[in-house]
Amino acid sequence: MRYRRRRSDLRAPSGLAPRTTSAGTPKESQLGRHLPAERGGYKAIDPNPLAEGLHDYRVGDPLVMVIFGATGDLSGRKLLPAIYNLAKQRLLPAGFAVVGAAIDDLTDDGFRKHAEDVITKFSRTQPVDPQVLRAFLASVFYVKVDFSKLDDFKALARKIDDLDHARHIGGNRVYYCATPPPTYETITEQLKAAGLVRSPGFDRIVVEKPFGSDLKSARELSQILQRVFHEDSVYRIDHYLGKETVQNILAFRFANSLFEPVWNSNLIDSVQITAAEEIGVEMRGAYYERAGALRDIVQNHALQLVALVAMEPPVAFEATTVRDEKVKVLRAIRPILDGDVATSTVRGQYTKGWVLGEEVIGYREEHAVAPGSLTETFAALRLFIDNWRWANVPFYIRVGKRMPKRATEIRVQFKRPPHMTFEAAKDLDPNAITLRIQPEEGISLRFGAKVPSAGVRLRNVAMDFDYMSSFLVETPEAYERLLLDCMIGDPTLFTRADEVEAAWKFIDPIEAAWRDDRPPLSMYAAGTWGPVAADKLIEANGREWHRP
């Protein structure tokens, strides 16, 4: 059988500036049911008539997925279990194969044993189905690869070629770097040198966050990847975007006519975004010391949420349009420069305290953390988006570790009614819509209602929509969703280089001022909602933090 060469993932000719937008993209309505449409590439192909109406049907072309760092933590905890669960849901095409590549000296069977162990331990669905597992493991292979040795990559190439012939794969490859970012350069260069990115099908590369630690390093990283892969084939994975509820923000806003007309500075007073974790830095102390809350959470998760809440309606739910609109928002965020940093931001660090009834140590006592560390475990900021829709609406962001509970939510606070018909309405809180991301995913609308009585007494009531119980289906896991998107070739929920750069452009000046100790680090006891300074930040404008 011959395979025609596809133009789906064109690589950038070396020396050319990378394109950051693609020419045409897969059109798939991923919110809810999908009709199979142009998949995987930019050349239109008719929808598969046999797939019509199969609402969980999302299957791409056969491919080989190479996991670098296959014996590592990410691969074991997330990737292999996620791929197994895709197999269980019958979402992997016939012929699909996984090739583990790592430094460990393992045989195919040795790696299969490892895969079996981690899948059994970490799979989302339990117990593991022995038949599915056995069938899945038969498509798992291993090649020992020392990233510094070209010969190892050549051996990998031979293995992949063999599999390709045996399994009718048509030269489609996905390379997943489940390795630390410093290895990306070596891996991509070696892939190129070993002729592994010249296959007749598509070649895609998946990398994990962090995408750099500032604008400069993010650009360097993009350049490294783009020397070998076209930007359209680079999948920067941020598992946050794979969450159903994050995608539901877009459905809520753009699939309803009720909310969008009020979604602007005429009626919205302010927006609060909270991303709180009850856990500390755990064993990530060494990484966290270099990162801090601003780079670890604000730069990606929090700003992604800002973008989704504030973006203009995209023309369609597809990669280019959605990401174009997100980037516009990120670019419209007013920079917080020099003198403003001290008044618009707060950085905090937890000291010992009580979380969920347990006594916990302070950040400076954590493993691999310097005793005098100035790294922030809490960040709060007030930002403005300088565009027509959001002029003068403050966005308050608060992220932190060792808070009282795990809660991520977006609260859209409306203005008070222009005229008080009811005397009693003075005590009423203004309307608010809360988008709960986790846990208890859902949406809550707060409004005032009359208390049944002879007089007029008003009270706040909440109308709650609970995401989990309202649908007759299960919520898929974020990694499964994203791995599948990558196999199908739909980058909508992956971060594009210009998004990453726009976010860093906003973060860098804040980070620089913080390094100069402006504003000074504020301490907060573990198990509280952050330092007093954070309350002052929002109270200065007559508002207060909403307690999730």
Place this chain on the structure above:
Amino acid sequence: MAQAVSAKSPTPQIAWHGESVTIGDVLSALGGIRRKAAQAEAGDEAHPHPRNCVMTLVAVATSDADERRAQRAALAIAAQHPSLAIVVCEEPSVRTGRIDASIATHPLSASSASKAQCDIVSLRVPGATGEHLAALVDPLLISGVPTYLWWLDTPPFGTKELVDALRICDALVVDSSRFDRPYNSFLGLADLALHSHERLGVADLQWARLASWRETIAQFFEPKERRPFMGGIAELGIDYVGEGRGNRIAAALLIGWFASALGWKVQRAVGGAGGVVVAHFATENGRQLEVAFRSVPKTHLAQGEISAVRIGGASAGSTFRMSVQRDPERQSRLTSDVGPSEFQRRFNAGGEDEAGLEIAERKALQQRDVLARNRESLHHTATGDLPGEPGQGSGVLVRDRRRGGNPLVLLTQIDLGDAETLRLVQNIESQDEPTLLLELLSTGAHDPVYMRSLGAAAKLMRAL
């Protein structure tokens, strides 16, 4: 059997029971229960959340066994989704003129954020339910959410009563594998679906069971390189279990789906040797193709179930064959009495474990014995004939046709040109009734693909 299932199911709390009551009584009891639940939930907060409700499920049963089935399914759904279920069971007309009712409540599972509970209202009514179903149920329905009518056995197709009952609901859900007089009932279903108002959804659990076959087949044609194969299909074979046209419904639906998706028109059908019926189709550009329906004995499968699909053809100089077999480990030797066909030789499963086969075979034989005994006793219960007495029917009972909860293993084998055979084993979790119901209801029971497949299947059934 029933005990095993109910042991796994959550236990509902009977909150109210009344004999010789009116629907008004039921309604006020329901109101009282809801108020109490709301107050209990509110606790200190003093303001309860408004009720969250996803749907009303009205289940119509004509036997005690069906009533329990409906309650079990309602309970399983209720554990995840706030909803109201109304189970209506016809009583033999001895006690005319009275309604016995009970209300069971069930809290949502602990993992759910919503504290709402689910109510299951069971009504035992005299006479044929269809005659006054709408009047019975209408006052109980929750406004603003869809109402689904699940008819557990065979609805009275073609009657005014059914049309009236359908006025109050958004969709009718049936299981065509449980129909009495399956052939005629299936055509009745097709008539209803094609001539009712387009807002009325029609759904069939049998169709939901075909989803895994459809997915597997669609996957084969998914890669762009293989798309042209769809136009090059020359022959199709489908094996199903059981004799007679009534057992061909699932097979006809699957072929109806193919035909309507790819634009094939049925031309004629001819009977062949060994119980094979061949339907001749013409494609849109006039090409001819054949579909062979073959009845096969498979003791581990229920009557009417599909056991294998084979597709072969050529396009642009490349030949292709794909076959999907159900439960491959259990067949091979069991089917050897059918005689090796051309396909079997080509699709030699290979690599099957001999010991496994041995066990499977023994199990199957054992199952066959048990089945034979069960059938006898069931037959006795159902017909009143003495055990061992053959009775006048064909001997195939409706209950035999559908044994729920069988896990399903699909073995796909792909041959492209001269390349090595590619095998893919897929496990499909047991498809119990609540799961299938949820599957159908999650789309609002409106499925245009089903409608067109049903139309094509009805045409095909008439031709066969």
